[in-house]
Amino acid sequence: MSISRRGFLGSAVAASLATTLDAQRLNAQEKTISANSVPANPFGTGKRPIIICSKNGVNYLDDAFAFLKGGGDTLDAALRVVKGPEDDPNDDSVGLGGLPNEEGVVELDACCMHGPSRRAGSVGGVRNIKNVSLVSKAVMEHTGHVMLVGEGAERFAVAMGFPRENLLTERSRKIWLLWKEYNSNDDWWGPGLADPNWKAPAIPATSPQSELWERRIERLEQRAASLGIEPEFRRAAIRRVLSPPTGTIHCSALNDKGEISGCTTTSGLAYKLPGRVGDSPIIGAGCYTDQDVGSAGATGAGEENIKVAGAHTIVENMRHGMSPLEAGMDALRRIVRNYNGDMKKLNFIDMSYYILRKDGAYAGVSLWEGYAPDDRHKIAVHDGTRRLEDTVALLKGSSHEFPPFPVTIPAELKKDSVYLK
Ligand code: ASP
Numbered sequence: 294m295s296i297s298r299r300g301f302l303g304s305a306v307a308a309s310l311a312t313t314l315d316a317q318r319l320n321a322q323e324k325t326i327s328a329n330s331v332p333a334n335p336f337g338t339g340k341r342p343i344i345i346c347s348k349n350g351v352n353y354l355d356d357a358f359a360f361l362k363g364g365g366d367t368l369d370a371a372l373r374v375v376k377g378p379e380d381d382p383n384d385d386s387v388g389l390g391g392l393p394n395e396e397g398v399v400e401l402d403a404c405c406m407h408g409p410s411r412r413a414g415s416v417g418g419v420r421n422i423k424n425v426s427l428v429s430k431a432v433m434e435h436t437g438h439v440m441l442v443g444e445g446a447e448r449f450a451v452a453m454g455f456p457r458e459n460l461l462t463e464r465s466r467k468i469w470l471l472w473k474e475y476n477s478n479d480d481w482w483g484p485g486l487a488d489p490n491w492k493a494p495a496i497p498a499t500s501p502q503s504e505l506w507e508r509r510i511e512r513l514e515q516r517a518a519s520l521g522i523e524p525e526f527r528r529a530a531i532r533r534v535l536s537p538p539t540g541t542i543h544c545s546a547l548n549d550k551g552e553i554s555g556c557t558t559t560s561g562l563a564y565k566l567p568g569r570v571g572d573s574p575i576i577g578a579g580c581y582t583d584q585d586v587g588s589a590g591a592t593g594a595g596e597e598n599i600k601v602a603g604a605h606t607i608v609e610n611m612r613h614g615m616s617p618l619e620a621g622m623d624a625l626r627r628i629v630r631n632y633n634g635d636m637k638k639l640n641f642i643d644m645s646y647y648i649l650r651k652d653g654a655y656a657g658v659s660l661w662e663g664y665a666p667d668d669r670h671k672i673a674v675h676d677g678t679r680r681l682e683d684t685v686a687l688l689k690g691s692s693h694e695f696p697p698f699p700v701t702i703p704a705e706l707k708k709d710s711v712y713l714k
Contacts, residue, residue, distance in 0.1 A: 331619050332685050339653030341551065343676040346374050346544035347592050347647060349384055351673035351681055353377030358675040361548055368407040368430065368554035371544040375403075375426045375558045378542050382462045385533070386540020389423045390462040391560020392533065394567045397469050399460035401425040402574035404440075405433060405556035408584035415440040417570040421457045422450040426558040429574070431455075439576065443568070464530075467520045472534040472564055474516055485596065486638050487631075537563040541573055543580060543590025545649040553651055555580045555588035555604075562595065571595025577605035586612045587651045589621070593644035593660070601627040607648055617648040618685060621658035625687040628660060643692035645670050645684055657684035661692035 342361045344354055353374045361370040379388025386392070393399045403425035404415035414433025417440065419425050428450045432441050441449050451457055461469075484491055513534060517527040532538075541559035557580040559573040572595035573579035579595070581604035582588035589607040591598050598604075603624045610620035624646060632638045645659040657672025662683075664670075668691075670684040 331616075331622055334616065334618050334656070335685065336618070336654075336656050336682065337674075337676070339650070339655050340676050341547055341549045341653045343649065343653050343655065343674065344370060344374065344544065344546045345647050345649050345655050345657070345675075346371075346673045347542050347590075347645065348671040348673050348681055349378050349386065349540070350374045350542050350544055351679065354673060354675040354679050357544075357546070358677075358679070361546055366407075366554070367409070367546040367548050367552045368405055368556065370546040370548075371554055371556045372405065372426050372430060374544040374546075375542045375556055376424055379424050379426060379558055382464075384540075385462075385465050385468070385560070385563075386538065387542055387558055387560055388425070389458070389460050390465050391460060392465050392538065392540075392563035393461055393469050393560075394569070395473075395564045396567050397461065397466065397473075398567065399465070399560055400565075400567065400569075401460070401558070401560055402570055402579075403429045403556065403558035404574045404576055404580050405429045406554060406576065406580060406582035406588070407433065408553040408555075408582045408588070411584060413439050413576050415574040415576055416446040416450075417442040417574040418568055419443070419446045419450065421460060422447055422455050423458060423460060424455065425450075426556050428453070428455060429556065429558075440574065442570065464522070464526065467517075467522045468530045468533050469564065470520055471513065471517055471522065471530055472537065474520075475513060475534050486641060487596070487600075491638070533563065541579070541592040543592060543647050545582065545588035545590060545647065547588075547649055547651065547653060551651055553582055553584060553588050553649065555582040555590050555649075557590045557592075559592075572598040572603070575599055577602045579604060581605040581608050583608050583612070585651070587617070587649050589646055589648045591644065591646050594642045597628050597631070597642050597644060600631055603628075603644070603646060607646060611648075611650055617650050617654050617656035618658065621646045621648050621656055622685075622687060625658060625660050629687070639688070640692060643670075645672075647672055657682065659684040659686045661688050661690060662686040663691050665691050 357370045357373040378384040382390035391399050401419045402417045406413045412433045414429040416425050416428050431453045513531045517530055522530050543557040545555040547553045557573045561571045578599045580590045586608050589604040591603050606624045607620045610623050643661050649655045659670040671681045672684055673681050
């Protein structure tokens with residue numbers, strides 16, 4: 294395993310990233326907010342009942358909010374939200390249609406915490422079962438365990454009556470094939486960002502940026518056509534090849550009595566190594582709920598979040614008096630601290646937290662403002678009014694997903710609208 298393998302796509306992004314990326318890094322460094330300052334709180338003071346979630350849950354909030362308001366359980370309300378994207382074959386970050394691992398197999402992770410009964414359930418690396426969030430609830434209710442993984446989790450789900458089904462949609466299969474054909478040796482093997490020997494992709498001084506990219510995109514478009522990817526999805530598919538996406542849904546729900554629960558579900562990092570489990574099913578990382586304090590959940594770079602036990606850190610911060618915004622900013626700073634503030638690495642990481650305190654105060658925070666200037670990170674909220682709000686970012690500017698995404702690529706390639714409603 295050589296370092297150069299992890300510099301994969303290095304050649305792909307190199308030329309186009311050259312000056313722009315360096316300029317952005319410097320820019321970001323200058324604009325990093327200082328260690329102790331917390332930006333003004335743009336979020337409402339919060340009222341109960343309320344549901345918060347990542348933006349891909351926004352279309353499912355109305356039904357869940359009505360259920361919660363009508364006396365429904367807080368965990369069941371949150372699960373209603375995340376079941377929407379799990380069932381949607383066009384959301385390729387969760388459940389059915391989720392982008393697969395490097396072998397073309399969809400593997401899902403999920404967990405949940407029920408505040409009122411102080412219970413938790415979790416499943417990791419589950420194949421062939423779509424609604425893993427509900428399976429995590431079944432683990433909580435029907436076993437003496439908290440976490441089941443892999444084949445055992447799948448067999449448990451089938452025993453509980455969940456149907457086995459093929460989760461790889463034709464569209465996701467074709468995107469995976471396009472990725473496989475295009476990258477050949479370039480994959481997730483090799484040392485990661487946290488390795489002291491990791492090097493940012495080298496920048497060869499060869500072709501002018503635009504020419505290089507035009508050729509690569511042309512080649513990808515030809516391959517996409519030959520794989521039968523519909524013309525209207527080709528550009529979105531190419532984006533998923535050049536920048537293997539993360540994607541997840543977290544949801545926390547609080548009723549008028551102050552009961553609170555949370556859950557998180559995901560297909561994880563696209564083209565991951567088989568068996569890789571991210572932060573989403575880790576109680577305390579992808580989700581944490583404490584009936585005495587509040588609830589938090591995460592989307593983004595799972596490996597980084599596990600190392601700071603993000604959701605638990607945030608809830609503990611609130612327990613000790615921080616506001617949801619302060620608590621989230623502190624967790625993000627711990628990620629920055631793990632890299633000693635090295636923007637060369639932080640540029641390849643992104644992380645968002647969705648935070649709900651027991652009194653209804655809430656916040657959405659992100660390491661960067663968005664994946665691109667026109668693609669801001671959001672938190673979806675329903676407290677009687679359903680809305681999307683920008684998260685508050687610790688660092689100004691856009692992240693570059695790892696592997697890096699070229700900043701000079703045509704704007705339409707950066708848009709998720711084709712896939713995510
Ligand atoms: N956190 C998820 C994971 O690492 C991915 C994501 O949130 O986008 O598996």
